[in-house]
Amino acid sequence: xxxxxNLHASVEDKSILxxxxxxxxxxxxxxIMGPNGSGKxxxxxxxxxxxxxxxxxxxxxxxxxxxxxxxAEERAHxxxxxxxxxxxxxxxxxxTNFIKTxxxxxxxxxxxxxxxxxxxxxxxxxxxxxxEIDRKFLSRSLNQxxxxxxxxxxxxxxxxxxxxxxxxxxxxxxxxxxxxxxxVANGVNKLKSEDNAVILIxxxxxxxxxxxxxxxxxxxxxxxxxxxxxxxxxxxxxxxYDWIKEEVxx
Amino acid sequence: xxxxxxxxxxEELKTxxxxxxxxxxxxxxxxxxxxxxxxxxxxxxxxxxPQWMTDWRLEAFKVWKEMEEPDWANVNYTKPxxxxxxxxxxxxxxxPNKTLDDVDPDLLAMYKKLGISVDEQKxxxxxxxxxxxxxVSVATTFKKTLAEKGIIFMPISEAIQEHPExxxxxxxxxxxxxxxxxxxxxxxxxxxxSFCYIPKGVKCPMELSTYFRINQGGTGQFERTLxxxxxxSYVSYLEGCTAPSRDENQLHAAVVELIALDDAEIKYSTVxxxxxxxxxxxxxxxxxVTKRGLCEKNAKISWTQVETGSAVTWKYPSCIxxxxxxxxxxxxxxxxxxxxxxxxxxKMIHLGKNxxxxxxxxxxxxGKSQNSYRGLVHVSARAENARNFSQCDSLLMGNECGAxxxxxxxxxxxxxxxxxxxxxxxIGEDQIFYCNQRGIDTEKAIAxxxxxxxxxxxxxxxxxxxxxxxxxxxxxxxxxxG
Numbered sequence: 153x154x155x156x157x158n159l160h161a162s163v164e165d166k167s168i169l170x171x172x173x174x175x176x177x178x179x180x181x182x183x184i185m186g187p188n189g190s191g192k193x194x195x196x197x198x199x200x201x202x203x204x205x206x207x208x209x210x211x212x213x214x215x216x217x218x219x220x221x222x223x224a225e226e227r228a229h230x231x232x233x234x235x236x237x238x239x240x241x242x243x244x245x246x247x248t249n250f251i252k253t254x255x256x257x258x259x260x261x262x263x264x265x266x267x268x269x270x271x272x273x274x275x276x277x278x279x280x281x282x283x284e285i286d287r288k289f290l291s292r293s294l295n296q297x298x299x300x301x302x303x304x305x306x307x308x309x310x311x312x313x314x315x316x317x318x319x320x321x322x323x324x325x326x327x328x329x330x331x332x333x334x335x336v337a338n339g340v341n342k343l344k345s346e347d348n349a350v351i352l353i354x355x356x357x358x359x360x361x362x363x364x365x366x367x368x369x370x371x372x373x374x375x376x377x378x379x380x381x382x383x384x385x386x387x388x389x390x391x392x393y394d395w396i397k398e399e400v401x402x
Numbered sequence: 403x404x405x406x407x408x409x410x411x412x413e414e415l416k417t418x419x420x421x422x423x424x425x426x427x428x429x430x431x432x433x434x435x436x437x438x439x440x441x442x443x444x445x446x447x448x449x450x451x452p453q454w455m456t457d458w459r460l461e462a463f464k465v466w467k468e469m470e471e472p473d474w475a476n477v478n479y480t481k482p483x484x485x486x487x488x489x490x491x492x493x494x495x496x497x498p499n500k501t502l503d504d505v506d507p508d509l510l511a512m513y514k515k516l517g518i519s520v521d522e523q524k525x526x527x528x529x530x531x532x533x534x535x536x537x538v539s540v541a542t543t544f545k546k547t548l549a550e551k552g553i554i555f556m557p558i559s560e561a562i563q564e565h566p567e568x569x570x571x572x573x574x575x576x577x578x579x580x581x582x583x584x585x586x587x588x589x590x591x592x593x594x595x596s597f598c599y600i601p602k603g604v605k606c607p608m609e610l611s612t613y614f615r616i617n618q619g620g621t622g623q624f625e626r627t628l629x630x631x632x633x634x635s636y637v638s639y640l641e642g643c644t645a646p647s648r649d650e651n652q653l654h655a656a657v658v659e660l661i662a663l664d665d666a667e668i669k670y671s672t673v674x675x676x677x678x679x680x681x682x683x684x685x686x687x688x689x690x691v692t693k694r695g696l697c698e699k700n701a702k703i704s705w706t707q708v709e710t711g712s713a714v715t716w717k718y719p720s721c722i723x724x725x726x727x728x729x730x731x732x733x734x735x736x737x738x739x740x741x742x743x744x745x746x747x748x749k750m751i752h753l754g755k756n757x758x759x760x761x762x763x764x765x766x767x768x769g770k771s772q773n774s775y776r777g778l779v780h781v782s783a784r785a786e787n788a789r790n791f792s793q794c795d796s797l798l799m800g801n802e803c804g805a806x807x808x809x810x811x812x813x814x815x816x817x818x819x820x821x822x823x824x825x826x827x828x829i830g831e832d833q834i835f836y837c838n839q840r841g842i843d844t845e846k847a848i849a850x851x852x853x854x855x856x857x858x859x860x861x862x863x864x865x866x867x868x869x870x871x872x873x874x875x876x877x878x879x880x881x882x883x884g
Contacts, residue, residue, distance in 0.1 A: 200839050203831070224838035233839075240836045244854030253850055254840035261841065293854070310840065 153178045153349045154199070154318055158210035161198045168194045170374035171210070176318070179346040183360055183385060184353045186371035187393045192353045193237060195371065196322045200234040201227045214318070229261035231317030231348075235307040235324050242294040247306060248276065250294045251313050258314065279312040283339045300327030308339045315343075320351045325359035337362030357389035370396055433490040439463060442590050445490050449559050449593075452566060462579035462589030469583045472716075475745040476774040476806055479714045482653045482688060489591045489624075547607070554599040555610055558626050561597035568599055572630055576659040576694050576722070584655040584690040584716075588624045592657070595625035600635040600666070609864050611640040627658040631666035631701075638669040640867055652677075652687045654712070660695030660703055664725065667702040668695065671863055672719075673871055676711035678878075681769075683741025686713025693717065699725035699754070706862045708871040709736040709746060710878040718776065720749035723757035723785075730759040733859040735871070737878045738771030738803070747777035747808075752788035752818070761792040764856050767803035768879055774806040781818040789819045796826040797855050799848075799879070827855075849876040 154176040161169040168191045176182050186192055198205045199212060201224035211218050219227055242250065256266045267275075280290065283305055295303050304324050311319055321340070325333055340363055344350060352363060360368075360382060368385045370378040372393070377400050378384065388396075433441060442463045446456040471481055548555050554565060561569050579589040600606055631637055654676060662668045670693075679686025689712035695703040705719040721730030732748035750759035759779065767773040773796070781788040796805035807824055829851055837847035852875050853860065860868050 202835055223843075224835060225841050225843045228839055228841035236836065236839075240830070240832045242833060242836075242851055242854055244857035245850055250840075250850070253846070254837075254842055257843065257846060258841040314840070 153180075153215060154351075155213040155216075156199075156210070157213070159195075159198070159207065159212060160209035161194060161205050161207050163194070163205050167208070168205075168374055169198065172371075172374070172376055174369065174376060176349045176351060178317075178349055180367065181344065181350045181352065181363060181365045183365035183368045184351060184371055184376075185355065185368060185385065185388055187397075188355075190371045191374045192371050193322055196234055196320045196351075196353055199227075199318075199320060200224055200232060225257070226261075228314075229258055233311050233314055233316030233319045235304070235311060235319065235321040237322040237324075237326070239295045239298075239303045239307055241296045243296050245294050247290045247292060247294055247309075251276070251310055254310070255313060275313060279309060282312060282342060283309050284335050285309055301329060301332035304328055305332060305336060308336050312339060312343055315348075317348050318351070319343075319348065320353065322353045323355065324352070325354055325356060333359065334362065357385045360385045372396060372400055432488045435488045436485045437463075437487070437489055437591065441489055445591055445593065448490065449562070451562055454566075454570060455562055458574065458579070459590050462586050463591075465580050466583065466586035466590055469586055471583050475716050475776070476772065476808070477714050477716065477743040477745050479688065479743070484587075487653060490593055551604050551607065552601040553604060553606055554597065556597055558592075558595045558597040558628060561628075565597070565599070568630065569597065569628065572659070572661055573626075573628055574659075576661060576696050577657050577692050582692060585657050585692040588626060588655050588657040588692070592624045592626035595627045595656070596629075597627075598629045598637065598639065600631045600637045602632045603634040604632075605635065606637040609638045609640050611642070623652075623654050623656075625656040627656070629659070629668060629670070630661045631663060631668050633663045634665040635663075636667045638671070638864060640671045640673075640864060642673040642675070642867070642870070653690070654687050655690045656692070658691070658693040658719075660693075662695060662697050662701035662703050662728075664699040665701060666698070667704075669704045669864075670695070670706070670719070671867055672705075672707040672709075673867060673874060674707065674709045674711050674715075675874055675878075677713075678711050678740065678742050679713040681740045683713070683770075686742070687711065688713060689715045689717060691715075691717040693719035694722065694749075695720070695730075696722045697725055697728035697730060697754075697757075700727045701725055702729040702731070704731040704733070704862070705748065706731075706733040706859065707735070707746075708859070708863070708867075708874065709734070709744060710874050712744070713742060715742075715744040715746055717746045718748055720751065721759065722751045722753065723759065723788075724753045725757075726754040727756045728754055729757070731862075732759075732761045732763070732777075733862045734763045735766070735856045735859045735875070736764070736773055736775075737766045737875060738768070738773045739878055740769040740771060742769075742771040744772070745774040745776055747775045749778040750780070750790060752779075752781040752785040752790070755784070755786045755788075757785055757788050759788075759790045761790070761794070762858050763792075763794045764859055765794070765796045765805055766799070766852060766855065766875075766879070767796065767805050768799040770802045772804045772806070774808060776808040776810075778810040778812070779820055781813045781815050781820070783814040785815050785818070787817050787819075788815065790821065792820075792822045794822075794824045795855065796824075797852070798826065798828045845876075848879055852876075852879060 156172050156174040159169050159172040172195060184192055201222060207220055211220060214230055252272060259267060285305060304327060324336060328336060352359060352365060365382055368380055368382060369376045378396060433444065439460065442459050443456060446459055577585050579586050598610060629639060660668050660670060676687035676689055697703050703721050709715055719732060723730050730750050736744045736746050738744050747763060748761055761777060763775045765773040765775055775794045779790045792809060794807050798805055805826055809822055811820055813820060833851055834844055834847050853872055860871060863871055
């Protein structure tokens with residue numbers, strides 16, 4: 153599904169990613185952990201195609217296709233989804249209107265007609281139940297005045313609606329209380345299938361108790377310095393990141 | 403990454419011609435250029451006006467000659483040469499007795515281009531049209547249905563002939579000839595416009611609509627609209643404009659007067675899309691408009707405007723809340739792009755007791771444009787318990803445009819409650835990226851964000867206008883992301 157080769161990226165001439173190699177196959181869940189400033193969110197943004205980031209070397213292949221020249225929306229049309237760490241507010245645009253616009257934009261890119269209103273409503277009902285979202289929530293302005301938990305739940309709701317191939321969840325667990333975390337994780341688990349893949353970016357082991365990763369990678373100073381199974385996450389939880397830094401710097 | 407950049411967008415915009423910029427070649431009968439007493443008389447004579455009307459025009463002309471063009475607005479432009487303008491132009495192929503079928507086919511083709519085919523309007527929209535092309539109205543429809551209710555809706559030139567007592571009673575009472583430079587000019591030379599009278603207790607069964615359009619090159623247009631809602635009546639009036647592309651600036655100085663008698667309600671909606679000039683700031687319409695309404699007891703006037711066109715706009719639809727418990731509302735979206743300049747807002751004059759006013763202004767600036775809100779809330783000494791709520795929001799795109807807010811508040815009564823809120827925001831790259839990431843391209847993302855920003859005002863428009871207005875916002879801002 154996703155293959156990243158020797159990826160180097162910088163923002164405003166500051167080098168952040170310094171040679172990332174990663175392969176994610178359909179049906180897999182990968183967790184990317186690491187201390188603050190190691191480049192986790194940058195990696196997510198670069199995969200999603202944020203303009204400010206410049207790829208200086210290496211490439212990203214999505215189902216074998218190099219996506220460097222694709223705009224962010226074109227990557228989205230190919231099934232890349234990013235759950236934002238800090239979702240933005242769009243005043244006056246309701247959650248429903250936004251998701252409707254997004255779904256129809258994706259359909260248009262595939263040469264399909266707009267989704268009939270009836271189907272849209274049905275889908276919204278199903279997915280909002282899955283994530284225990286109150287219907288009233290859907291008519292509020294996107295992310296405006298949302299609590300941290302509501303914002304994250306709204307991200308996962310959009311993911312559920314868009315049914316991406318590759319979902320990148322950037323610190324979706326931060327700012328969630330334990331109930332919200334359970335609901336969000338439950339939602340992600342239900343959406344997981346043999347055809348899609350998930351990359352979880354997180355600081356903490358906590359989320360991984362709910363969503364079991366197949367692989368855990370540690371990102372430090374712009375490189376993946378250690379990879380392993382779920383056991384690695386437990387080790388990090390216990391011992392912190394210092395021993396990794398020491399290993400790298402040794 | 404080879405991305406579709408801001409620059410690409412700008413390039414694309416440059417190549418996009420003004421959508422309605424075409425010129426229909428209709429034989430026109432145009433007066434010699436310049437303005438003097440003889441021209442004023444000639445206009446009046448051409449229209450076969452009664453003596454009182456001629457005198458009124460001449461009086462206005464006398465006043466105008468003594469006046470100076472106002473320069474307090476936050477706009478810069480070359481002052482029009484008033485002696486270089488022709489003050490009367492009528493499509494000559496038109497005979498007032500003709501039916502629509504007889505109308506110049508070129509003219510009909512033009513309507514079609516504009517998407518305002520009269521036939522379609524008749525059949526589908528339940529909208530009565532009084533179309534002004536240049537200065538003479540050429541098609542009036544639905545007259546019969548309206549007549550059954552006693553509603554008068556006709557070109558003001560006809561109303562002067564058929565209902566002189568009504569016109570004479572009300573014209574110039576809300577916007578006197580002495581009011582300002584452009585109102586005085588309009589009073590002297592207005593060529594046509596609309597007149598509407600809703601009798602006591604009548605709810606007008608359809609939205610009344612007028613399309614104005616400047617056609618003849620170098621011809622200023624001076625419409626005059628007079629709308630009287632008698633006691634307990636209701637009317638919703640729609641006004642929309644587009645103008646063809648021209649290199650020289652065109653002057654548009656309209657006057658609109660609304661009178662809402664006791665318990666009456668007037669809803670007046672405008673979509674203004676005159677030619678804004680090109681991306682170098684060349685050409686475009688000067689839009690200097692005076693719009694004002696008077697509310698008697700328990701009456702309500704609601705102005706809603708979507709202003710996307712014109713090179714320079716100077717416009718303050720206002721309410722005089724004379725009667726106790728009367729209500730004034732102003733909902734505005736003003737979009738400026740490229741080199742457009744808009745100085746627009748409202749005046750709410752609270753004279754009666756328990757009068758209420760609401761002002762919602764949404765300014766959107768892009769390109770190198772300047773967008774100003776200018777408003778006055780005045781509470782007189784006798785206006786007990788007057789209340790006002792004002793909200794002025796500005797949205798900026800790019801780093802070269804400007805948004806300005808000039809709110810004036812004069813409260814002479816201690817019981818007044820006045821609230822003013824203002825915000826300024828910028829369409830952020832983060833917002834655009836968020837939309838892009840969900841599969842929404844940048845153009846659509848901007849449309850979504852702008853529509854969200856303008857929602858409170860768009861919601862106030864009649865349905866058929868809201869759709870048109872949304873489209874207009876999108877067209878006006880294409881390629882303006884920064």
